[in-house]
Amino acid sequence: MTTQGVPLNGGWIGLHAVNGDDAAANTATTDLINILDTVEIPIVVVRRDFVIACFNKAAADVLGLLPSDIGQASRDISVLAGLPSLEEQCTRVIAGGVEARADFRDGDKWFVVRISPYTTGDRQVTGTVLTFTNVTAFRASIEQAIYERECTKAILNTVADPLIVLSADQRILSGNRAFYTVFGVSRDKTQGVPLYELGNGAFELAPLREQLKEMLAGSHAFQPVEVDHVITAKGQRTLILDAHPLSFPGHSERRVLVTFQDITARKQAEAAKDLRSAEELRRSEAFLAEGQRLSSTGSFSWKVATDEITWSEQLYRIYEFEIGVPVTLELIRTRVHPEDVSLLEKMKMVDQARGGGNDFEWQYRLIMPDHSIKYLHAVAHAIRDRDGQLEYIAAVQDVTARRMSEEALAKARSELAKVARVMSLGVLTASIAHEVNQPLSGIITNASTCLRMLSVDPPNIDGAQETARRTIRDGNRASEVISRLRALFGKKDTTTESVDLNEATREVIALSLSELQRNRVVVRTELANDLPPVMGDRVQLQQVILNLVLNASDAMSSVEDRPRQLVIRTERDEGDRVRLTVQDAGVGLDRDHVKDLFEAFYTTKSGGMGIGLSVSRSIVESHHGRLWATQNDGPGASFSFSIPCAQERLANP
Amino acid sequence: MTALRSLVSVVDDDESVRESLPDLLKMCGFMVEAFSSAEEFLASEHVAQTKCLILDIAMPGMSGPDLQQELRRRRREIPIVYITAGEDEAVRPRMLEQGAVECLFKPFSETALLEAINTALGMS
Numbered sequence: 020m021t022t023q024g025v026p027l028n029g030g031w032i033g034l035h036a037v038n039g040d041d042a043a044a045n046t047a048t049t050d051l052i053n054i055l056d057t058v059e060i061p062i063v064v065v066r067r068d069f070v071i072a073c074f075n076k077a078a079a080d081v082l083g084l085l086p087s088d089i090g091q092a093s094r095d096i097s098v099l100a101g102l103p104s105l106e107e108q109c110t111r112v113i114a115g116g117v118e119a120r121a122d123f124r125d126g127d128k129w130f131v132v133r134i135s136p137y138t139t140g141d142r143q144v145t146g147t148v149l150t151f152t153n154v155t156a157f158r159a160s161i162e163q164a165i166y167e168r169e170c171t172k173a174i175l176n177t178v179a180d181p182l183i184v185l186s187a188d189q190r191i192l193s194g195n196r197a198f199y200t201v202f203g204v205s206r207d208k209t210q211g212v213p214l215y216e217l218g219n220g221a222f223e224l225a226p227l228r229e230q231l232k233e234m235l236a237g238s239h240a241f242q243p244v245e246v247d248h249v250i251t252a253k254g255q256r257t258l259i260l261d262a263h264p265l266s267f268p269g270h271s272e273r274r275v276l277v278t279f280q281d282i283t284a285r286k287q288a289e290a291a292k293d294l295r296s297a298e299e300l301r302r303s304e305a306f307l308a309e310g311q312r313l314s315s316t317g318s319f320s321w322k323v324a325t326d327e328i329t330w331s332e333q334l335y336r337i338y339e340f341e342i343g344v345p346v347t348l349e350l351i352r353t354r355v356h357p358e359d360v361s362l363l364e365k366m367k368m369v370d371q372a373r374g375g376g377n378d379f380e381w382q383y384r385l386i387m388p389d390h391s392i393k394y395l396h397a398v399a400h401a402i403r404d405r406d407g408q409l410e411y412i413a414a415v416q417d418v419t420a421r422r423m424s425e426e427a428l429a430k431a432r433s434e435l436a437k438v439a440r441v442m443s444l445g446v447l448t449a450s451i452a453h454e455v456n457q458p459l460s461g462i463i464t465n466a467s468t469c470l471r472m473l474s475v476d477p478p479n480i481d482g483a484q485e486t487a488r489r490t491i492r493d494g495n496r497a498s499e500v501i502s503r504l505r506a507l508f509g510k511k512d513t514t515t516e517s518v519d520l521n522e523a524t525r526e527v528i529a530l531s532l533s534e535l536q537r538n539r540v541v542v543r544t545e546l547a548n549d550l551p552p553v554m555g556d557r558v559q560l561q562q563v564i565l566n567l568v569l570n571a572s573d574a575m576s577s578v579e580d581r582p583r584q585l586v587i588r589t590e591r592d593e594g595d596r597v598r599l600t601v602q603d604a605g606v607g608l609d610r611d612h613v614k615d616l617f618e619a620f621y622t623t624k625s626g627g628m629g630i631g632l633s634v635s636r637s638i639v640e641s642h643h644g645r646l647w648a649t650q651n652d653g654p655g656a657s658f659s660f661s662i663p664c665a666q667e668r669l670a671n672p
Numbered sequence: 673m674t675a676l677r678s679l680v681s682v683v684d685d686d687e688s689v690r691e692s693l694p695d696l697l698k699m700c701g702f703m704v705e706a707f708s709s710a711e712e713f714l715a716s717e718h719v720a721q722t723k724c725l726i727l728d729i730a731m732p733g734m735s736g737p738d739l740q741q742e743l744r745r746r747r748r749e750i751p752i753v754y755i756t757a758g759e760d761e762a763v764r765p766r767m768l769e770q771g772a773v774e775c776l777f778k779p780f781s782e783t784a785l786l787e788a789i790n791t792a793l794g795m796s
Contacts, residue, residue: 453730456757460778461688464696467782471699486695493688533757536685537730 060153064137066146067113069093069106082125082151098125102132109147112136116144129155181279184265187235187272189214189228201279203252214277219250227260234264235273245282256283308332315417319346321399323409337395337417339387356384356392377401379411382418394422453533454500461493503530506558517665518557520589520597521546527564528587531572535585538572545588551664553597555642563635563646567601567658570632574605574655581654592661596644604655608648635660678793679721682706683713683739684728684755693726700786710734714742722750724773724792726785729756729763737770751792755780 055062061078065071071088078084082098093099094106101123108119118135130151137146175182181198183191191209199206202218214231215223227244234241243261258279265274308331311317317334321327328346335342338354352360378400385393399413469486472479503526528535528542535542553560568585575583584604592598632646639646644662651657680702682693687708694704705722707713711734713725729736736754743750754767754775764775773795774788 452759453757456759456778457686458688460755460757460780461686461692463779463781464689464692468692468696468699471696475699482695486692489688489692493692496688533730536732537758539732541732 061151063099063149063151064146065093065105065109065149066137069109071096072146078151081128081153101125105134108134112147113144123151127155128153129158180281183214183277185214185231185235185262185275185277187274189231189235189275191217192274198279201251201253201281218246219248221246221249222260231262231275231277234262234275237264237273239264256281257286258282312336315420317415317417319413319415321411321413322404323411325408334415337393337415338385354385354387356386359383379413392419393417394419451500451504451530453537454530455497458493458497458500462490462497465490465493500530514556515554516557517552518555518560519550519552520560520599521550523557523561524564524587524589524599527561527568531565531568535568535572538576538583540572540575540583540585543584543586545586547588547590550589550591550597553642553662554665555662556638559638560642563638563660564599564601566632566635570658571601571603571605574603574607576605578605578654591664595664596661597664598659598661600657600659602651602655602657604651604653607654608650608656610650632658677703678723679703679705679718680724680726680789681713681718681722681750682726683708683710683731683736684726685709685731686728686757689728689755696782696785697789702789710736710739710742713739719743719748719750724789725750725752726789727752727754729754729767729775730758737767740770740772751795753785753788753792 056076058075059077059081061075061081061084063071063074063078063082063084070090070092071084073089074082074084079086084096084098088096099105102121105121108121112119112134113136116136116138118133121132121134123130123132131154133150133152135148135150136144137148139145176196178195179197181194181201183194183198186192190211190213192211194206194209198204199209202209204217209217215228224244224246226242227246230238230241230244241262243259245257245259247257248255249258259282261278261280263276263278265276267274311331311333315333315337317337318331319334320329326348328348328351330338330346332342335344338351340346340350340354344350378398380396380398382394382396385395387393394417395415396418397413397415399411402410402412404410465486469483469490472483472486506526524544524546528544532542564587568587571585572583575585581604586600586602588600588602590598590600636646639660639662642662644660646658646660649657649659680697682690682697682704684690684693684706685708690706690708694706697704705716705718707716709731710727713719725739727736727739734742736752740752751773752771754772755778756763756775757778759777764777767775773792774784776784776788
């Protein structure tokens with residue numbers, strides 16, 4: 020920038036150095052010019068008649084004023100023409116002595132123009148001083164702030180959830196559009212209103228008030244609060260209220276941003292789901308109850324530490340207590356059979372000894388008020404509850420009916436066996452009579468002979484002695500027959516003893532031999548020498564052998580073209596068992612009816628009842644054995660049974 | 673008495689009968705032979721001399737009545753006294769009907785036996 024006629028730094032244009040000899044004043048003026056020209060703010064002095072008096076270097080640099088502009092009317096200076104009503108403002112400032120301000124734009128620069136009175140030494144205002152402060156950057160930052168604020172406002176207003184800002188005394192400062200819409204309130208009506216008056220006072224909750232208070236005191240933590248029954252434009256809603264602290268730089272007062280989330284729909288869905296699961300639960304409980312009723316099975320839980328017992332309805336029915344009566348160990352003891360009452364205590368003790376938490380299975384009895392007995396079978400499973408306490412979950416089944424039918428079955432089997440024995444006795448009557456009559460006959464004949472030998476002269480003492488010896492022998496023989504009969508038919512209860520099957524077989528053959536001979540049956544025995552004994556009921560096993568022998572004899576009654584040979588064989592069977600086989604040469608098995616053979620009341624004999632094989636099989640099975648029939652390679656059939664020998668039974672009792 | 677010389681044959685599978693009966697009959701003055709089966713008797717040389725047959729009904733193999741039939745077939749009609757250990761009373765009339773002199777149920781008395789034998793010997 021060039022300055023004309025001004026030697027000093029080329030600045031403070033129009034301010035002429037004072038001529039004369041006052042050097043001090045000259046120096047002061049020069050200082051001033053230097054100061055003013057180093058100020059970056061353009062300064063322009065305008066006289067009363069709006070003519071430019073002088074300006075500093077910044078005015079030339081920034082505003083583009085030229086030295087030729089001095090003495091020109093301000094309105095003729097293009098850059099100053101942009102200042103509207105400059106002359107009126109100057110007039111006002113000169114008249115009032117008070118400075119004025121105006122905004123001024125030069126291209127992309129913004130200035131704040133200060134119009135100050137120009138005062139002379141005698142306090143006369145003779146013009147104005149214009150200073151141009153560049154506010155371009157400041158203005159830009161304000162515009163940016165405004166823009167950002169508008170953006171934020173737009174965002175907040177598009178948020179569907181209501182938001183409000185609370186003041187330090189928990190009053191509503193402002194809210195977003197959703198807030199006014201949702202709550203159906205206006206900005207004016209809510210401005211400055213305490214939060215607690217909103218939504219019909221639903222927010223008047225101590226935990227909420229307390230938390231907000233703490234947050235306003237500096238806390239950042241906030242546990243969202245669920246608020247029911249908030250009156251809104253959409254009626255009563257459930258809202259979750261959350262809060263975030265707001266702090267502003269340079270602002271000491273804290274504020275809180277409060278958000279409201281409408282969870283009414285979710286709550287309703289959950290409630291519906293709860294209702295559904297409650298219904299499902301009710302249904303599955305009903306199923307369980309029906310299942311328990313049908314299977315006569317009740318269940319209970321027993322918390323060992325507290326003796327707290329919970330029963331299912333079916334268990335109440337089994338015990339015949341009124342449903343819902345509180346269950347105590349004392350109450351249970353009034354029903355449990357005295358002999359079984361210690362079972363629960365024992366179970367507890369055993370479990371403690373084992374360290375707790377074992378599964379149990381036990382049987383016990385109840386005595387009902389009518390003195391009838393119920394048999395119960397219980398299975399308990401130990402679990403630990405959430406607190407680690409021991410609890411038993413148990414199923415209790417009423418097995419009385421099963422027990423009764425088992426007993427009835429055992430009784431029926433025993434009676435059938437008895438019937439079968441009596442029938443065999445009938446079949447054997449002739450044979451038994453024969454067995455007894457033979458020795459009796461010998462006794463009488465020998466006694467007669469003896470008498471005669473003694474009555475002759477001289478008496479035949481040797482002969483008499485011999486006949487007397489035979490008499491005794493035959494007497495013993497008859498006695499043995501009776502003993503065998505008594506053993507086979509006189510006994511009632513079953514006993515378990517060590518039985519030599521060979522010996523038992525020989526006795527059966529002895530009893531039935533004459534019956535077999537009468538039927539012209541030839542008996543051959545093949546009894547193993549090293550046969551180990553079996554554990555069982557000797558008489559019952561003999562009953563089975565006898566039955567098989569008599570059947571074999573019957574099967575050969577029509578055989579005329581071949582020997583009626585019956586073979587009884589004993590032998591060791593695999594797996595520590597003993598096998599006995601009765602083989603005949605009879606009509607053989609009817610292939611179509613083999614499977615019916617062992618059915619009760621199945622018979623091919625005109626006089627039979629058909630219980631022999633069925634009873635035989637049940638006897639063999641009660642000895643842990645099996646009974647089966649096979650067709651021979653040649654004529655006839657074989658019936659065999661196989662039972663474990665005594666050693667094995669002893670090893671595995 | 674011709675009877676004293678008469679041969680009485682006993683056929684019974686029961687050993688005690690074969691032991692005791694011959695001794696008694698010998699004490700009563702008879703000559704006696706004992707056989708354990710019908711087959712043994714038929715094979716023996718005493719069939720022709722036998723004046724009375726004391727015969728068991730039930731025996732393994734050939735039974736008493738079988739032997740009676742066989743003798744009839746051979747035209748050797750020997751008076752027969754059946755002895756049986758069975759108890760079926762219906763057996764006796766059937767045996768008598770078929771020509772037996774007597775049918776005795778074991779155990780029988782000495783008197784009944786001797787009466788039957790005497791009857792038999794009287795017939796021959």
